[in-house]
Amino acid sequence: MRRLILFALMLMLQLSAMAQSRPKFDPARFEADLEQYVTTEAGLSAKEAAAFFPVYKEMRKKQRMLFMKMDKYRHVDFCDNKQCENAIRSLDEIDIQMKELQQRYHVKFMNILPASKVLKVIRAEERFHRRAFRKAAGAGHNGNKAKKVE
Numbered sequence: 001m002r003r004l005i006l007f008a009l010m011l012m013l014q015l016s017a018m019a020q021s022r023p024k025f026d027p028a029r030f031e032a033d034l035e036q037y038v039t040t041e042a043g044l045s046a047k048e049a050a051a052f053f054p055v056y057k058e059m060r061k062k063q064r065m066l067f068m069k070m071d072k073y074r075h076v077d078f079c080d081n082k083q084c085e086n087a088i089r090s091l092d093e094i095d096i097q098m099k100e101l102q103q104r105y106h107v108k109f110m111n112i113l114p115a116s117k118v119l120k121v122i123r124a125e126e127r128f129h130r131r132a133f134r135k136a137a138g139a140g141h142n143g144n145k146a147k148k149v150e
Contacts, residue, residue: 041124051112059105
């Protein structure tokens with residue numbers, strides 16, 4: 001009986017430590033970090049950033065809507081070919097909508113910033129997301145690389 005109580009206590013302590021070791025995702029913090037990273041990496045002035053980021057946030061909001069549409073197709077019955085075909089066609093259409101949205105906003109961005117800075121923004125955003133993903137996966141600590149899943 002004592003062993004069972006001791007085991008339960010140790011399990012609770014372990015679970016508590018695991019819950020505390022990984023901070024919860026904070027969307028506001030993520031957006032602020034993204035803006036700071038992009039501003040620095042693309043070399044945006046305060047004036048350029050003030051003009052650029054409201055339009056950028058508008059694009060991201062529309063992208064999130066498309067991602068939510070894509071999420072509907074995460075759970076498809078692979079035994080139902082008709083359902084799979086519908087999912088493929090729908091996801092392809094959403095991908096096209098996503099790319100068209102990016103094209104429209106890239107034109108808007110180039111009306112605010114020089115093309116060279118827009119390209120720097122695009123690349124900085126990609127790097128930021130890659131780094132954030134690695135960090136969330138646990139690879140950002142002590143230079144460790146994520147393990148390949150085969």
